[in-house]
Amino acid sequence: MSGEMSSGDMSSGALRAPDSLGDGTRVTRSGTTRPAPGRPLHPGPVFAAPFHLGDAEPGAGGADVYSRYDNPTIREFESSLGDLDGGRSLAFASGMAALTAVFYGCISSGQRLLIPSDGYFTERLLAQNHLQRFGLETATVPTTEIESRLRGGEFAGTRLILVETPSNPSLDVCDIAAIAELAHRQGALLAVDNTTATPLGQRPLSLGADLVVASDTKALTGHSDLLMGHVSVVDEALFAGLKSWRDLTGSIPGPFETWLAHRSLATLDLRLARQAENAAALSEVLAGAEQVKQVRWPWRAGDRSYEVAQRQMLRPMGVLSASFGSAQAVRDLLGASQLITAATSFGGLHTTLDRRAQFGDDVGAGFVRISCGCEDTLDLVRDVQSALRAVAH
Ligand SMILES: Cc1ncc(COP(=O)(O)O)c(C=O)c1O
Numbered sequence: 001m002s003g004e005m006s007s008g009d010m011s012s013g014a015l016r017a018p019d020s021l022g023d024g025t026r027v028t029r030s031g032t033t034r035p036a037p038g039r040p041l042h043p044g045p046v047f048a049a050p051f052h053l054g055d056a057e058p059g060a061g062g063a064d065v066y067s068r069y070d071n072p073t074i075r076e077f078e079s080s081l082g083d084l085d086g087g088r089s090l091a092f093a094s095g096m097a098a099l100t101a102v103f104y105g106c107i108s109s110g111q112r113l114l115i116p117s118d119g120y121f122t123e124r125l126l127a128q129n130h131l132q133r134f135g136l137e138t139a140t141v142p143t144t145e146i147e148s149r150l151r152g153g154e155f156a157g158t159r160l161i162l163v164e165t166p167s168n169p170s171l172d173v174c175d176i177a178a179i180a181e182l183a184h185r186q187g188a189l190l191a192v193d194n195t196t197a198t199p200l201g202q203r204p205l206s207l208g209a210d211l212v213v214a215s216d217t218k219a220l221t222g223h224s225d226l227l228m229g230h231v232s233v234v235d236e237a238l239f240a241g242l243k244s245w246r247d248l249t250g251s252i253p254g255p256f257e258t259w260l261a262h263r264s265l266a267t268l269d270l271r272l273a274r275q276a277e278n279a280a281a282l283s284e285v286l287a288g289a290e291q292v293k294q295v296r297w298p299w300r301a302g303d304r305s306y307e308v309a310q311r312q313m314l315r316p317m318g319v320l321s322a323s324f325g326s327a328q329a330v331r332d333l334l335g336a337s338q339l340i341t342a343a344t345s346f347g348g349l350h351t352t353l354d355r356r357a358q359f360g361d362d363v364g365a366g367f368v369r370i371s372c373g374c375e376d377t378l379d380l381v382r383d384v385q386s387a388l389r390a391v392a393h
Contacts, residue, residue, distance in 0.1 A: 103126070165196075172298075176312060
């Protein structure tokens, strides 16, 4: 049975939150729900596994059947994401579930996949431990080299190219439009992991990408309280393949998480603005500190990704990276700070820091990713300036 039978008004694909509106309006008003007298402004989650069939055939008239295929709460969230990304969206139970759908939904045994060597490390583990077992060959390439190496013909015959931009954790930005053109010239699909930028920071589909995939566990939902992911596409056949993968593997999120995610999405504009303001301020503090060897924030003039970030991205984000001399230096910083919490992940309300070598990234022991939260900028700056005094030069 196809889950598409109950996809309702998603199929129109029409943008309900046009680009002429500002980001705050778009995240608040995207999606299909319109306020109606006596109805909540943000309807509560629909908790259901099966739905009553009545005496009709399953799915007749677009009626919901079973929540592994579709559910009104999930559909509503997806309609908002689709508006923001400029395509049709499918929500998944995590970012990895979304990436897995992209891999298995788009390539077949014997076909090749190209992924970043400096992107989210779990993608590489998935490729090594599982994709390979099913005959999917994977090559890796650094984000800064992908364009020139594709141009040189190195990955001819690849079916699917995944880029992560800004890459995580080093925050390199690559040129999506240029890579899309190169990918299409050789018959490959381009998927962009847009987790760090969010749909407000970057619109890969409008730059020529075939798929946008994201972990919405991060800034898009931004409260560090749920796991979520999504994929957006324009092409109907790709959509059908991904939907079929989700229907048959059951990687759809639950309605409560999805409802929370949708509730959080509405404040994305506000959260990103504060997070970016904090990242701008902290990147300056860290760049001026003798204890810090290198600071990366693509929106900082002089950063090696500054030019392409300015050209391609729509607004800055709150994640930066910094290199301290040692793991102990990072421990000293965390011990002295009142406002930086040691935690992995990023994009949340709280400013957090994680030392990426602990998670298997190929970086120095003192390399950290800092995710700026929504604290007051002045408080954060004072806290970090004071904590830096506890870190040996
Ligand atoms: C860039 C990126 N993509 C995908 C993922 C996977 O997302 P999730 O943890 O929601 O499965 C992450 C997680 O950190 C990530 O940083």
